[in-house]
Amino acid sequence: MNATQASLLALLDGCGGELTGGELVRLAELRIGQFWSLTRSQVYRELAALERDGLVEPGVPGPREARPVRITGPGRDRYRTWLTEQLPSDSIRIPVLLAVSFGASLDQAALRELLTASRQEHRRRLHDYEALDADLARAPDGEPWARATVSFGMHYERAVLAWFDTLPAQVRPPAPG
Amino acid sequence: MNATQASLLALLDGCGGELTGGELVRLAELRIGQFWSLTRSQVYRELAALERDGLVEPGVPGPREARPVRITGPGRDRYRTWLTEQLPSDSIRIPVLLAVSFGASLDQAALRELLTASRQEHRRRLHDYEALDADLARAPDGEPWARATVSFGMHYERAVLAWFDTLPAQVRPPAPG
DNA sequence: GCTTGACTGTCCACAGTAGACGGTGCATGC
DNA sequence: GCATGCACCGTCTACTGTGGACAGTCAAGC
Numbered sequence: 001m002n003a004t005q006a007s008l009l010a011l012l013d014g015c016g017g018e019l020t021g022g023e024l025v026r027l028a029e030l031r032i033g034q035f036w037s038l039t040r041s042q043v044y045r046e047l048a049a050l051e052r053d054g055l056v057e058p059g060v061p062g063p064r065e066a067r068p069v070r071i072t073g074p075g076r077d078r079y080r081t082w083l084t085e086q087l088p089s090d091s092i093r094i095p096v097l098l099a100v101s102f103g104a105s106l107d108q109a110a111l112r113e114l115l116t117a118s119r120q121e122h123r124r125r126l127h128d129y130e131a132l133d134a135d136l137a138r139a140p141d142g143e144p145w146a147r148a149t150v151s152f153g154m155h156y157e158r159a160v161l162a163w164f165d166t167l168p169a170q171v172r173p174p175a176p177g
Numbered sequence: 178m179n180a181t182q183a184s185l186l187a188l189l190d191g192c193g194g195e196l197t198g199g200e201l202v203r204l205a206e207l208r209i210g211q212f213w214s215l216t217r218s219q220v221y222r223e224l225a226a227l228e229r230d231g232l233v234e235p236g237v238p239g240p241r242e243a244r245p246v247r248i249t250g251p252g253r254d255r256y257r258t259w260l261t262e263q264l265p266s267d268s269i270r271i272p273v274l275l276a277v278s279f280g281a282s283l284d285q286a287a288l289r290e291l292l293t294a295s296r297q298e299h300r301r302r303l304h305d306y307e308a309l310d311a312d313l314a315r316a317p318d319g320e321p322w323a324r325a326t327v328s329f330g331m332h333y334e335r336a337v338l339a340w341f342d343t344l345p346a347q348v349r350p351p352a353p354g
Numbered sequence: 355g356c357t358t359g360a361c362t363g364t365c366c367a368c369a370g371t372a373g374a375c376g377g378t379g380c381a382t383g384c
Numbered sequence: 385g386c387a388t389g390c391a392c393c394g395t396c397t398a399c400t401g402t403g404g405a406c407a408g409t410c411a412a413g414c
Contacts, residue, residue, distance in 0.1 A: 002369070003272055010279040022393060035274040039371060044394065046369095064378050065393045083279060084287035087272040091402095095180055095264040097212040097329055102187040102260060103322045110261035144345050145280045152274055152340050159336035163329050168321050179400070199362065216402055221363065223400095241362045241409050268371095 001082050004038050005046045009055060009071055009079035018059035018068035021047055031146070034129075034153050050075065100167075108170050116173035119164045123176075126157035178259050181215050182223045186232060186248055186256035195236035195245035198224055208323070211306075211330050227252065277344075285347050293350035296341045300353075303334035 011027050012019055019027065021044050028038055047069060050056045055075035059068040096118045103111055133150045136143040165175050188204050189196055196204065198221050205215055224246060227233045232252035236245040273295045280288055310327045313320040342352050 003270075003275060004369080007275060007279075010275075010282065013282060014279070020393075032275060032278055035269060035271045037268065037270065037370080039373095040394085041372080041396085042370065063380085063393085064391095067394080079279075080283055083276045084283055084291055087276060087291065090272065091214065091268070091270040092212060093180075093214065093268040093401095094212045094329075095267065097326050098180060098184060098187075098209060099260045099264060100329075101209055101322055101326050102191070102256075103325070105187065105190060106257055106261055114261055114264065145278055148280070148344055149274050149278050151343055152271075152277075152337075155336040155340040155343075156333070159332040160329075163332040166328055166332075167325055181400080197362075214401080216404095217363090218365085218403080219401065239362090240411095243362060270370095 001078060001086070002046075003036070003088060004042055005050055005055075006079040006082045007032060007036065007038065008043065008046060008050065009075050010083070012056065012069065012071040013076055013079070018070045020066045020068045022066075023068075032149075034149065055079075100171075103171065112171045112173065115164065115167065115171055119161065119173040119175075122157050122160045122164075126154060126161065129153040129157065178255060178263070179223075180213070180265060181219055182227055182232075183256040183259045184209060184213065184215065185220065185223060185227065186252050187260070189233065189246070189248040190253055190256070195247045197239065197243045197245045199243075200245075209326075211326065277348075280348065289348045289350065292341065292344065292348055296338065296350040296352075299334050299337045299341075303331060303338065306330040306334065 007028060008024055011024060011031065015027070021040070024047070025038070025040050025043050028036075028043070047056065051058070051069065055072060055078055056069040057072050059070050061067055096114065099106065099111060099114055129150050133147060133154065136147045136150065164173055167173075184205060185201055188201060188208065192204070198217070201224070202215070202217050202220050205213075205220070224233065228235070228246065232249055232255055233246040234249050236247050238244055273291065276283065276288060276291055306327050310324060310331065313324045313327065341350055344350075
């Protein structure tokens, strides 16, 4: 079991029915893509392993070679204990910080341009999260768990934007808000 | 060229001499480990590729099979343009958010425990960054580029700590400061 | 001198990433 | 009714990232 398998099981459990690999990819992107990446190749690979281990079972075949699966009882037990007991540590790679770290060796104008683009990207993401949070707030149950993860995104993006404003003047990107 | 190769070249350029694979691993952990992970296996693999491409060249062999390398002229050009022109996007995986996201299906006490441990870990990291920053501030040149990356770490950790305090009451970890 | 431990580089297995590929259903327009 | 285009299904491959085992070698301390 790994985090990708646990995520797939959790998504299958949450939907309460059957999903194909493609549907899982889309659902994962929507529900956890903000802080967890997974690709089509991975999904199909892990789905095969899950079925081999009896944690998911085939559902009724659909059109276009579609082979949906549903979670089994053991699958449900497995992901729930895994998520609270075997969580790995964070994995974070931020290329922009690589450029900042070696900034002394780089062309200052190019670095400033890079940072400006990055700042804009983070600003855009903050706006997206704010819009998403407003949507979730309108849901009947208020979606507390989903909102908690979006809240993380907003805290993060605001911190990054504040950090940009503390950079050395010669590379500091303009702050449009 | 990839980010790992560029980092190795930048470290070699910065040290102004020759380094072995092991030395590069330790130096990388110290200088960029906070936001960029790389392992021994990777370093030796990429070092072989860099030598094959003429971006580093062998230095004078040392004790214990040590085969130090130094950066070449083309190597210097390569990493500098790569860092400002071909930076990939961020890669972030935060397992704790997976648990929060599927929190509705989990045991609330176990989740709270998990979040408490995570909060403590982030608090510890913030203290480490603050101590590191104080050290860097005492350096003759003030180490502006290194301090900028540590500053990112502090902004990030403070944002995460603030986020913990916004979680639903039944899973919110205690806030000891 | 000898042991211990840290260090050298090598190797392997698996997970994550990126993208090409052939086949198939479905909607669209004729 | 039928042809076309497109979105989608699952497969596959190559490369990068991760974690850990391994054998050989030097140095420090007893």
